[in-house]
Amino acid sequence: MQNNPGESPYLNSITYFRGLAMIIIVAGHSFLISNVPLENQFVMFFKNLLSGSTAYFVFISGYMFHHVYYPKYSYKRFIRSKFLTVFAPYVLISTPFVFSLLKQKLGVSQETETVAYYLTGYLKYMISGSFMIAYWFIPFIMFMFLLAPLHYRYIALSKKTQTAILLVLFVIAGFVHRSDGGLNRAQSLVYFTPLYLFGIYCSIYRTAFLGFMRGKEVYFILVALAITAVQVSMGHLGNYRKPFFEYQGFDLMLIQKILLTVAILSVLERIKLPAKSLLVTISNTSFAIFFLHGFVIFYLDALGIMPFTGLPPVDYVLVIIVNIVICVTVALTLRQVFERKSRYIVGY
Numbered sequence: 001m002q003n004n005p006g007e008s009p010y011l012n013s014i015t016y017f018r019g020l021a022m023i024i025i026v027a028g029h030s031f032l033i034s035n036v037p038l039e040n041q042f043v044m045f046f047k048n049l050l051s052g053s054t055a056y057f058v059f060i061s062g063y064m065f066h067h068v069y070y071p072k073y074s075y076k077r078f079i080r081s082k083f084l085t086v087f088a089p090y091v092l093i094s095t096p097f098v099f100s101l102l103k104q105k106l107g108v109s110q111e112t113e114t115v116a117y118y119l120t121g122y123l124k125y126m127i128s129g130s131f132m133i134a135y136w137f138i139p140f141i142m143f144m145f146l147l148a149p150l151h152y153r154y155i156a157l158s159k160k161t162q163t164a165i166l167l168v169l170f171v172i173a174g175f176v177h178r179s180d181g182g183l184n185r186a187q188s189l190v191y192f193t194p195l196y197l198f199g200i201y202c203s204i205y206r207t208a209f210l211g212f213m214r215g216k217e218v219y220f221i222l223v224a225l226a227i228t229a230v231q232v233s234m235g236h237l238g239n240y241r242k243p244f245f246e247y248q249g250f251d252l253m254l255i256q257k258i259l260l261t262v263a264i265l266s267v268l269e270r271i272k273l274p275a276k277s278l279l280v281t282i283s284n285t286s287f288a289i290f291f292l293h294g295f296v297i298f299y300l301d302a303l304g305i306m307p308f309t310g311l312p313p314v315d316y317v318l319v320i321i322v323n324i325v326i327c328v329t330v331a332l333t334l335r336q337v338f339e340r341k342s343r344y345i346v347g348y
Helices: 012-029 041-050 054-072 075-105 108-128 137-146 148-156 159-176 185-204 206-213 217-233 252-270 278-284 286-302 312-346
Strands: none
Touching (some): 012 041, 012 054, 012 252, 012 286, 041 217, 054 137, 054 148, 054 185, 054 252, 075 137, 075 286, 075 312, 108 137, 148 185, 159 185, 185 206, 206 252, 217 252, 278 312, 286 312
16 A cells, blocks of 8 residues: 655654664663673674664665655755755865874875865865765765656555565665775765655555564564664674675675664554654654764764763763763854754754
8 A cells, every 4th residue: 555645744753763863872882981891792792783784774765755746746846955965065064174194194294285185185075975984975975866856766666566676676775785885986875875765665665664664674684683682693783894896795784783673663553652752853853963973973972072981881981971062062052042943054
């Protein structure tokens, strides 16, 4: 059964999913400065559950493309909104840091070539996003947004064709894996496109999806946990990364994230969620948190503020809390000062 794409664009379940996904992403990156011993099997298990959580954001983006933009689709309006609320904040926030980084790397012998050095260095950093934690995602997702006409055509296909395309692309993605640091755009596109299309697919057939998942959520979660245990038993930590055409088996993280995605969304669809809560605030400011949390981690480390207590598990939790509090505070403050124009500054 296909949903009516003209229904209300607001979904409490997606709002909560986005907020939860943002917390998980921050938690995954907080291992970098908390000195938690990653050789511990329990920690490995926990980290593998958290790793790769940008997959949730890709799925949600696809889901919202169908649910919000498809009913009144305009490629020009869609791309304009993404450039203003995603790419513009990326450029504004990144530019001072990138030039500062380039200045630090500039040697005395290069002073006569500073213009070319800064220009090429700036473009390389901005295209790759390699200068900050998780920033590879912004150039990648913008490229994904540019392919919206293909996604629009996917929606118009028959369910049988949509399903076949999804299955083929998921198999390919499983063997391709992620690229190192997300820097290979073509590889990232191959890996994440089925997740984006899966979001579209679950939105199109939302009623059927919820009917299928009813009572099965716990089984999906248990299988995801079992896959995570297998990863730990094999000594694997974090995302699967490799060169594009090198064979290294199938990406178990992809299967884990698919299982957790459908289980989390199904659970959130079934429970009564308050319209206002801390998680809703985190969700509403999630783009700002995404843009800022890497900088918070960077400066907590660079300024010697970490460790807070010297107890890794405590420091880990504190890093997550402090990071989210700082990011949300900055977002809400900018919103108060610049009102809706703050979306172009920090994504909120």
